[in-house]
Each structure stands twice: as structure tokens, then as C-alpha cells.
Amino acid sequence: MRWDRLFDDLEAQASAEWEAERAALASESERVRLSRVTLRDRLLLLREVTAHVRADLTAGSGIEGPVIAVGADWLAVERVPSSVSIVPFSAVVSLRMPHADLLRSAAGRAGGALRDRLDLGFVVRDLARRRVPVLAELIPGTVVTGTVDRAGADHFDLAVHDLDTARHPSAVSGYRMIPFAAVTQLVVAADDAGL
Incomplete structure (x- = not known):
């Protein structure tokens, strides 16, 4: 015993x-x-559930709304009223969301569609091709509006004009060459986003 x-x-x-x-x-x-697990992996999962996030950006600004698209080096957040912010990952300081979404996003990888692998350059070249007016917020907090004339590997040319004015030579007040690294966000009308 x-x-x-x-x-x-x-x-x-x-x-x-x-x-x-x-x-x-x-x-x-x-x-x-x-x-x-990368930031991109987690954002892809947040996109799948259309999670509502608040993104604090390097220029000191912030955006809030559901994640609607994620590329190789950028995310898109739907904003009110009817616009979309395209934000390079490098411009994101932090992302805030409900705890349940934060935990869900840590689950692993998602996606795999071609769109998920497109880089910021592809998106900007598409905006140039379609002549979409944009509001570009740059790192020091500068905001310029206009139309992307052309986009290179790491920069784009912007014809500066008011958003509510068509890109016509008489409406253009100047031109800027903008490195992608200086972009905090590109805001476009939701109908023009093409995402």
C-alpha cells in the first residue's frame, strides 16, 4: 500500500x-x-474583418476608419466623408483598435491576392494614369493638392492645383517632385480610389 x-x-x-x-x-x-508575423500580415487580417482603426501618422495627424486595402508597403483607410487615405507603412507611428481586433490580427498570415503585393509606386502610377486629383500630406505636415503627372520608382511629380479644379495648364500654380519617403498620406475621393 x-x-x-x-x-x-x-x-x-x-x-x-x-x-x-x-x-x-x-x-x-x-x-x-x-x-x-509582420505588420503587413496583421493589417491583411484586419482588412478581412474590415476592422476600424485609428492611425497616428508621422506628420502628427491621424486618420480613422476601416482598413479597406493593404499592399506591399501601404494601407488604405476609408474616411468620412467618402474619401480614402493611402498611407505608406513608413508613415504610421501607431495603430489603435479594439483589443479583440488587436488579438485577432496576431493570428498569422492572410491574403495572397495580387493586389496585396502591389507597392505604393504601383498605386501612384495608377492615380497618374487615371488623372485622379489627390491631397498629399507630407512629413513636416505640409499639405499640397493636385494631380500626379508621372510616378517613378521612388517619387512622383505633382501638378499643384485646387482639388475642385480640373488639371488644366491655367489652373496649375506649380509643380513638385515628391519622394515617396516624404508622403504621410494620399487622400483621394472614394469613387476615385480604385481599391
């Missing part, structure tokens, strides 16, 4: 040690998995 208790005790200790080791391995495995 004493031997039975001794063996039961040893079995319980072994079981507890095995459970502790399994829990430690599971925790380490989760830490390793999370170390491979």
Missing part, C-alpha cells in the same frame, strides 16, 4: 513536470511564430 502511494506520487510529479515542459514549449513556439 505504501508502494502504491509512492508510485502514485512519482507518477503525479512526472505528469506535472511533463505538463510544465509542454506549456514552456508551447509558449516558446508561440513566441517564435509571433516573431515572424
Whole structure:
């Protein structure tokens, strides 16, 4: 009878040690998995559930709304009234959202569509091709409006004019060459976003 208790005790200790080791391995495995999850991966999951976020940007401004598109290096947030902000990841200081969405976004990878791999240059070239008027917010907090005339690998040319005026030579007040790295957000009308 004493031997039975001794063996039961040893079995319980072994079981507890095995459970502790399994829990430690599971925790380490989760830490390793999370170390491979990128901001883009998490944003793709937030887009799938159309999560409402508040993005604080490098220019000191912020935008709020549902994530409607994510590319290789940018995200798009639908804004009220009927506009879309296209924001480079490099311009995001932080993202705020409900805790449930924050946890859901850590689940892993999503997406895989071609659109999810398009970079900011592709989006800006599309805006230039379609002659879409944009409001460009730049890093020091400067705001310029106009039409993208052309887009290179890491910059674009903007014909500066009022948003409510068509891009006509008489309406253009100047031209700017803007590096993508200086862009905090590009705001376009929701109907013109093409996302």
C-alpha cells in the first residue's frame, strides 16, 4: 500500500513536470511564430474583418476608419466623408483598435491576392494614369493638392492645383517632385480610389 502511494506520487510529479515542459514549449513556439508575423500580415487580417482603426501618422495627424486595402508597403483607410487615405507603412507611428481586433490580427498570415503585393509606386502610377486629383500630406505636415503627372520608382511629380479644379495648364500654380519617403498620406475621393 505504501508502494502504491509512492508510485502514485512519482507518477503525479512526472505528469506535472511533463505538463510544465509542454506549456514552456508551447509558449516558446508561440513566441517564435509571433516573431515572424509582420505588420503587413496583421493589417491583411484586419482588412478581412474590415476592422476600424485609428492611425497616428508621422506628420502628427491621424486618420480613422476601416482598413479597406493593404499592399506591399501601404494601407488604405476609408474616411468620412467618402474619401480614402493611402498611407505608406513608413508613415504610421501607431495603430489603435479594439483589443479583440488587436488579438485577432496576431493570428498569422492572410491574403495572397495580387493586389496585396502591389507597392505604393504601383498605386501612384495608377492615380497618374487615371488623372485622379489627390491631397498629399507630407512629413513636416505640409499639405499640397493636385494631380500626379508621372510616378517613378521612388517619387512622383505633382501638378499643384485646387482639388475642385480640373488639371488644366491655367489652373496649375506649380509643380513638385515628391519622394515617396516624404508622403504621410494620399487622400483621394472614394469613387476615385480604385481599391
